[in-house]
Amino acid sequence: MSADPYTDRTVLTTEAYADPTRLTARYSLYRHRTPPVDLAAIAAGLLPDAAGPVLDIGCGPGGYTAALRRQSPPSWSGPSAGPRERPHRTVIAADLSFGMVSVAGRPGFVADVTALPVADRSCGAVLAMHMLYHATDPEAGVRELARVVAPGGTVLISTNDAEDKARLYQLCADATAEVPDAPPWDRAVNRRFGLAGAQEVAGRYFASVERIDLPGEVVLTEPGPAVAFAASTRSWQPGDPFSRVLDRVRDRVAAVIAAEGAFRFGTHPGILVCR
Template sequence: MTSPFTARRPLRERAYPDPSNLETRRAVYRFRRPPLDLVGEVAARLATAPPGTLLDVGSGSGVHTRALRDRHPDRTVIGLDLSHGMAGHTGPPAVVADAEALPVADGVVAGCLAVHMLYHVPRPRLAVAELARVLTDDGLVVIVAQDGGDRAEVEGLWRDCVHATGGEWRRESPLDLSGMAVLAADHFESVTRHDFPGETVVPDWRPVVAYQESTRALSGLSDAGFDAAMAEFTARVRSEVARTGVFRFTNRVGILTARRPLRS
């Protein structure tokens, strides 16, 4: 069975037809402790790329693409996304394409960015190979993802709510940052990792519920099944906030910097 995390048409048409679901999930992290300027962390690493074009693969709402353009006006920064709706928000130049088949010649890109997207690729090993293929010999790739245990409290509560309402729970994508590091080591001479552990402490039930609602297309549930589980989830989150004043969940996110692609 195709995973809802990687099925191409549902990703384009339901999960990410526009930036709204992605931005809803980003918004909850304003409550993160300690605060994390992920856009700034990514841009700082890509600033060490050699002169040349930068490619944001899976550019999403374009927040990283636009930040790179602002910080590096002397560079061409291209956004690339599977979704026409997402690419349209990135601003030109932008390309609609799949990470498994980048429409880019060999060895011409100085730096590539892949933020929270490799778990949306059916064959992530092929996508990482594509990132390496398009890089110059001294180029670099910056990969961002959650690691195992990220949002464990949210995922555990959602699992319980799905089971409680008679649904079949499907674990989120098994590919995490540690798995991506293994893939990157097969294609790059050097891979370094920087983890940013933290905690999100939300003083209101609404952002947590909005976050979970934004994952509807990724859940693998029918709309009716999702609605039933969401009703239970909402009740439990509201109860937790009423009891303790907050809803807490663990954050485990990190950045891989991969340099010097290995050539066959």
């Protein structure tokens, strides 16, 4: 394993993202978000005119891929195709993990965002949604996105603000500190490639970078979703006492709910629209 489990290829492809199980558990937290936000629908709405292939790199189980494919008509749709249909668009799923590509469906391939097996200027649009923080060199990934997008095309990059879920992470850190021998809780994901840093890097490769902030609040009235979220980060929080860490997370969230009626914390994803 490399020093950083967030970018270690083996950890990512055989544990964290071997299949959608942990990611799906992590995303279940957002069922308790207000206002609700459908990032995949927003992304699809930002690409109404993307012609030619759309590449979804780091596709995961294919939430964005599916939303974009829904905008494409089936091949038998014929001349009566409606105005929202995109007969020439192919949406390609790509991910470091074969387990994810196989769920996202064809066409798809296994690839690393820092070395895309894709011709220069060949994609009508490219998505890199909540994935560049796992790249060994996120800027090399952004450079690749800029290389493969066609002139006039759009690249969408999503990530979280550095303060995303700060109260939840602090609770997890405090819970971890209570467990003897547990390594400190690692908040590396938001800090590696947060919205502000991503915006700065994207500005080096694109003439225009529009930032769309989508802040909200998660409100939990029982500890289960917070514990499931913490458990889903297992690959990045090594150490035998992890189950005890999860017990402490449950206790602390329950205590907040008892005192405040709910455990509330801010969440803050965003999308960069790069052209």
